[in-house]
Amino acid sequence: MAGWFVPIVIGVVFIVLGLGVIIWGKREEKSYYDSLVTRTDLREFFEHWPRRPEPGSLKIGGWIAVSVGLVMVLIGGIYGLIS
Numbered sequence: 001m002a003g004w005f006v007p008i009v010i011g012v013v014f015i016v017l018g019l020g021v022i023i024w025g026k027r028e029e030k031s032y033y034d035s036l037v038t039r040t041d042l043r044e045f046f047e048h049w050p051r052r053p054e055p056g057s058l059k060i061g062g063w064i065a066v067s068v069g070l071v072m073v074l075i076g077g078i079y080g081l082i083s
Helices: 005-038 043-047 054-082
Strands: none
Touching: 005 054
């Protein structure tokens, strides 16, 4: 196996995992807001307390993983063209 193929495989794995985490974050956020609709006391929604950063951090982490994966694929592709 060529040396340029390894960064491409790692990049694709990062992209797939990143997209999975983004989807997970969107589902968590949707379930959180859907659960708020069924509550009679919406104080938590209006005051934003307690803070729930999990869905946002999952989505941000997913985008970071996708960008790192794209850079890895790009580096592997350039290295493959050079060698």
